Amino acid sequence: MPAFPIDPAPDASLAFLREGYAFISNRCRRLGSDAFHTRLLGRPVTCASGAEAAQMFYEPRRFTRNGAMPKSALKLLQDEGSVATLDDEAHRVRKAMFLSLLGPDRAPEVARLATEALRESLAAWSLQRDERVRLHSALHAILCRAACAWAAVPADAARIDRLTHELAAMINNAGAFGPRNWQARLRRKEAERFMAGLVEDVRAGRRHPPEDSPLAVIARHRDADGRAMTPEVCAVEMLNILRPADAIARFLAFGVLAMHRHPAARDALRAEATPGPRTHAFVQEVRRFYPFFPAVGGKAREAFSWRGHDFSAGDWVILDLYGTDHDARLWPEPEAFRPERFLNREPDAYALIPQGGGDHAVNHRCPGEWVTIETMTAMLHVLATEVAYDVPDQDLGISLRRMPALPADGMVITNVRMRT
Numbered sequence: 241m242p243a244f245p246i247d248p249a250p251d252a253s254l255a256f257l258r259e260g261y262a263f264i265s266n267r268c269r270r271l272g273s274d275a276f277h278t279r280l281l282g283r284p285v286t287c288a289s290g291a292e293a294a295q296m297f298y299e300p301r302r303f304t305r306n307g308a309m310p311k312s313a314l315k316l317l318q319d320e321g322s323v324a325t326l327d328d329e330a331h332r333v334r335k336a337m338f339l340s341l342l343g344p345d346r347a348p349e350v351a352r353l354a355t356e357a358l359r360e361s362l363a364a365w366s367l368q369r370d371e372r373v374r375l376h377s378a379l380h381a382i383l384c385r386a387a388c389a390w391a392a393v394p395a396d397a398a399r400i401d402r403l404t405h406e407l408a409a410m411i412n413n414a415g416a417f418g419p420r421n422w423q424a425r426l427r428r429k430e431a432e433r434f435m436a437g438l439v440e441d442v443r444a445g446r447r448h449p450p451e452d453s454p455l456a457v458i459a460r461h462r463d464a465d466g467r468a469m470t471p472e473v474c475a476v477e478m479l480n481i482l483r484p485a486d487a488i489a490r491f492l493a494f495g496v497l498a499m500h501r502h503p504a505a506r507d508a509l510r511a512e513a514t515p516g517p518r519t520h521a522f523v524q525e526v527r528r529f530y531p532f533f534p535a536v537g538g539k540a541r542e543a544f545s546w547r548g549h550d551f552s553a554g555d556w557v558i559l560d561l562y563g564t565d566h567d568a569r570l571w572p573e574p575e576a577f578r579p580e581r582f583l584n585r586e587p588d589a590y591a592l593i594p595q596g597g598g599d600h601a602v603n604h605r606c607p608g609e610w611v612t613i614e615t616m617t618a619m620l621h622v623l624a625t626e627v628a629y630d631v632p633d634q635d636l637g638i639s640l641r642r643m644p645a646l647p648a649d650g651m652v653i654t655n656v657r658m659r660t
């Protein structure tokens with residue numbers, strides 16, 4: 241007998257699309273349980289929510305990501321051979337490479353490049369006051385430029401423009417099936433060919449990026465078996481470093497929306513001459529409050545028990561990221577935007593999980609978390625303190641059915657002025 245309640249619907253796929261980010265937590269509430277059994281895409285699955293579920297899910301080596309995501313989404317978001325598809329020693333060694341590139345000591349460098357690029361754009365926008373700036377796409381282009389500079393990817397304005405569109409298509413169409421997904425995959429192939437060519441140039445001595453740049457590190461990395469990655473896998477990992485520019489741009493657009501909706505929270509940022517604890521707390525609350533990845537899936541690698549239910553090897557489990565970040569047991573009044581909850585408090589590794597949970601080195605938790613936090617902190621502080629702007633009439637609504645989510649009109653600002 242299953243230990244958890246069973247969702248009475250024969251297949252919940254349509255309900256998942258209809259309810260989006262709230263799908264798992266709605267059912268957990270209704271069924272009075274932190275986990276339930278259902279079927280998605282015709283396959284049996286256990287969905288689980290909350291910090292204890294995250295602890296169960298992020299037990300090292302318990303789950304693989306292989307077979308846990310539809311192939312159409314995998315092809316756009318990670319692709320074969322990427323760090324996300326590896327397990328055990330192969331994963332540990334590849335992940336260590338990512339952590340050496342993206343860890344806390346490297347994050348300030350990315351934040352500095354991103355902030356410089358932002359300041360340049362702000363100065364340009366302030367000269368054309370009637371310009372409507374759609375912040376999500378504008379910030380994506382800015383971050384893409386900064387990420388290319390940092391990763392040692394040579395790119396002129398046209399190449400950055402193309403790359404920005406290719407990367408955006410990967411994210412926007414990951415949840416789509418059919419022609420839209422195929423088209424995005426074709427664009428991904430173009431980006432991959434370009435990256436693979438750069439890696440071949442480095443290996444042949446035709447190109448000399450800085451020793452500690454992502455391009456150089458990825459080109460010379462040796463996997464657990466002592467072999468270099470193929471140029472194709474190097475290209476996949478280069479995109480894994482560039483593509484999240486879109487993710488950070490989404491969180492920044494949400495951050496600007498939060499400053500607009502909560503002027504007192506924005507004033508707390510303004511009160512800090514340089515980004516300090518209040519700016520940090522604001523960034524953490526943006527990451528907790530606003531939706532990005534709804535959930536993450538894994539397939540059990542061996543049998544284990546949790547809360548009286550026996551899982552078998554091959555069982556499919558989905559962990560509710562968004563619902564855990566809105567769990568009232570962890571976050572009193574979870575639907576209130578309250579940066580103070582993070583003042584002088586570093587969150588538990590299984591409670592705040594917009595980028596996964598547990599230990600970065602031994603499981604699949606996002607290695608880009610430090611870069612995300614540091615970049616958001618620096619850029620939101622600039623947006624709060626160095627410029628003023630108007631937020632014209634627009635649809636600022638966020639549909640929890642649209643994955644990945646965004647304010648409906650992309651967060652438009654106008655009349656950008658430099659603050660003296």
Ligand code: HEM
Nearest residue numbers: 323324480481484487488532533595596604605606608612
């Ligand atoms: C808003 C920003 C971001 C969000 C919401 C986000 C979210 C996530 C999530 C949910 C995972 C999967 C965790 C799991 O499978 O358990 C992940 C993995 C990953 N992320 Fe991020 N991410 C962000 C930024 C970044 C950045 C800036 C980078 C790199 C520059 C990055 C690179 C990766 C990589 C390489 C993985 C796979 C790690 C592995 O399998 O071990 N992400 N991210």
